[in-house]
Amino acid sequence: MAILIDQDSRIVVQGLGRSGLFHAQRCREYGSSIVAGVTPGKGGTYSDGIPVFDTVAEAVKHGAANVSMIFVPPPAAADAILEAASAGIELAVCITEGIPVRDMVQVKQALQGSAMRLIGPNCPGVITPGQCKVGIMPGDIHRPGSVGVVSRSGTLTYEAVQQLSDAGLGQSTCVGIGGDAIIGSGFIDMLELFNDDPATESVFLIGEIGGSAEEEAAAWIQRHMRKPVAAFIAGVTAPPGKRMGHAGAIVSGGKGRAVDKIATLQGCGIQVATSPARMAEALLETLNRR
């Protein structure tokens, strides 16, 4: 068991261009079933053995795909997400960075009531170590285990995973939910899944400045979470009013500060790593306290 993806996931890659194909190949090497690609205009061809279709619906029909990994460039990315939903895809993981906010406002509205779950955009993807990788993260730093990881970041998640693996803490599933202001699934969505997943025994949460998702997650954890959680929040040194790389990482009007997020998490009884160099340590301490 794991959340979102496992060895049975059948993946279609939307946007099988240079970068899409490169990462599809890495996922396939990891053991993921890449059953189809979608690039409008290229239907009927093959890319390194992957059959390419013009639409997601065809890919679903011919390859029985249930998961989509999206690399479509920003101008057409919102359309790609909506197409995946309309084709009956269960889980779309959108890697694309730089989708206009107005497009995501519409997508978010359109997905209300849809059966499809969206992870991202602007995220590294999802990995269930030893089973399936749908994303751009390096597979080799992960170890199968029982820690669920959920994060707004990419490379900072790799850092956390490396520390966890080095400390002997394998992972059930790692989810990068994305660094944009509007994302398909939030911390709480993932915490709910981890809470109900028998393979997950604890959770490490990685947040950052901007918005209030960490504060809402903290309140949810205090009320509903049955498993130990530790966290790290990036950006205590971030100057206000500056966008720190991620579109959603900005302290504005005194809101979204790291110190406030940390205080809220701690106030809800959640251990927060004081340094990004000690993320695994924070989780170990939490586990030892139980």
Place this chain on the structure above:
Amino acid sequence: MNLHEYQAKELFRLYGVPVPRGNVAASAGEAQRLAEDLGGTSVLKAQVYAGGRGKAGGVRLVKTSAEAAEVAMSLLGSTLITPQTGPGGLPVACLLVEEAVAIEGEFYLSITLDRVASRYCLMASAAGGVDIEETARCAPEKIHRQLIDPCLGLRSFQARHLALALGLRGSVCEAAVELMLNLYRLFLDKDCSQVEINPLVTTADGQLLAMDAKINLDDNALFRHPQEQELLDHSQLDPLEVQAGRFDIAYIKMSGRIGCLVNGAGLAMATLDVLQECGGRPANFLDVGGGASREKVAEAFRIILQDREVKGVFVNIFGGIMRCDIVAQGIIDAAVPVSCRLPIVVRMAGAQVDVGKALLASSGLNVTCVDGLGDGATRIVELLA
């Protein structure tokens, strides 16, 4: 991306959001002529990418066109320092010359993204002209909000609710409704991330006017707006930030001595955090991108070296799929030709890490390679102590 007030007001005019009569001037002569057209008495407003201009002396009331020329002379070419510009201030290259208005009531109006609702939100307050963040903190009940359904758009009744909440009645209320609908149309058409009117005023003769205008455009949507891209005023930005932007590198100048080169925004933020925890002060935030190329790493390193305050560099690359020998080569490409003697601490993780380390070791650069994030931070701080 920011727009200047005068650019924002031109868009306002185009979309039927009423603004005071006025125009932009880049010389004292122009300012004088514009003031003369307005009847002498007018307001001169320094155009910079920052608020708080009034208290800083960047907004001046003049009585005659001769006085306008005099004030313009002193403002143009000067550097304006406000609480929002930072200590260095921003250069004043042009002025907005506007009619002086007899103000009766002052309000606040804006459209921004509500991240929790994933919808745009129209906000209004009768406490206009003051710091809205202060109002949000002390008296949140004075801020009225309407969330906008993306399928339906902003509806007249929603705008009317807000106008009435501001205490506007009769024809002024209906004018406010029209203004809000037009503002939303502009917001969507131009892919804004924020529009703000502070203050929106009612005049003695019963008109509504946007006295100030702030527009931020969604950087992600600029590809749809080539015309607006042209409006960017590079003089208002840090030159290194501009240079970085050309290479799609996220760079923010800070005040310390340790230059930072990191891949990924979250890790870049965390790197600044760990440096500070070790007692070091970062000179910048720099995200070279999740999977950067040799050329980008080299360009990023060059940008860091251009900052005179930098006395050492901390490179933190969690490669994964990105190869470490490529990263090392990028650093060498940038540092060796300029005979860089600064201490450089490199933390790399990922494929070909030993090849990368060997390349750096034989480069003649003053490089220390470390394996962990914490070790790296401690090391660079020690080296600069």
